[in-house]
Amino acid sequence: MTAAPGAPRARGTTERFVDATVAKGDRDRGVVCRQSSAGMSFASWDVRSGAVGATTIATDESIGFTAWLSADGRALFRLAEDSGNEHGHVEPLSLDAAGEGRDLTPGLAPYALRGGDSSLDGSTVVFAGQCRRHQ
Numbered sequence: 001m002t003a004a005p006g007a008p009r010a011r012g013t014t015e016r017f018v019d020a021t022v023a024k025g026d027r028d029r030g031v032v033c034r035q036s037s038a039g040m041s042f043a044s045w046d047v048r049s050g051a052v053g054a055t056t057i058a059t060d061e062s063i064g065f066t067a068w069l070s071a072d073g074r075a076l077f078r079l080a081e082d083s084g085n086e087h088g089h090v091e092p093l094s095l096d097a098a099g100e101g102r103d104l105t106p107g108l109a110p111y112a113l114r115g116g117d118s119s120l121d122g123s124t125v126v127f128a129g130q131c132r133r134h135q
Helices: none
Strands: 015-022 029-036 040-045 052-057 067-069 076-079 090-093 112-120 126-131
Touching: 015 076, 052 076, 067 112, 076 112, 090 112
Parallel strands: none
Antiparallel strands: 015 029, 029 040, 040 052, 067 076, 076 090, 112 126
């Protein structure tokens, strides 16, 4: 994927797009995963104009492995974990405004995320995880 028109860039920064996906419920919205000297990040993508949003979410993974796009393209669901062992909890993060996510499964033990998706209308989110005691 080449640089989208209107994509914000710092002077002298090398940036490349690693992955992109379009929201299934709103085909004009999407998310890109880009890599620069600052690391990898997700950002919103206006599919029609090609513009990439200024709000970014730092990541070390690409789309589909530990993160997936909501049906409306406004949020990214990802595994939040701090220990580096790839066990944590799923949280939604807004692609429109920076902020903290919220734990969708606060009562569960930390788990490894194996995949996820949402219904076309966005009313249902499903994901598969595996906790340590069942591995």
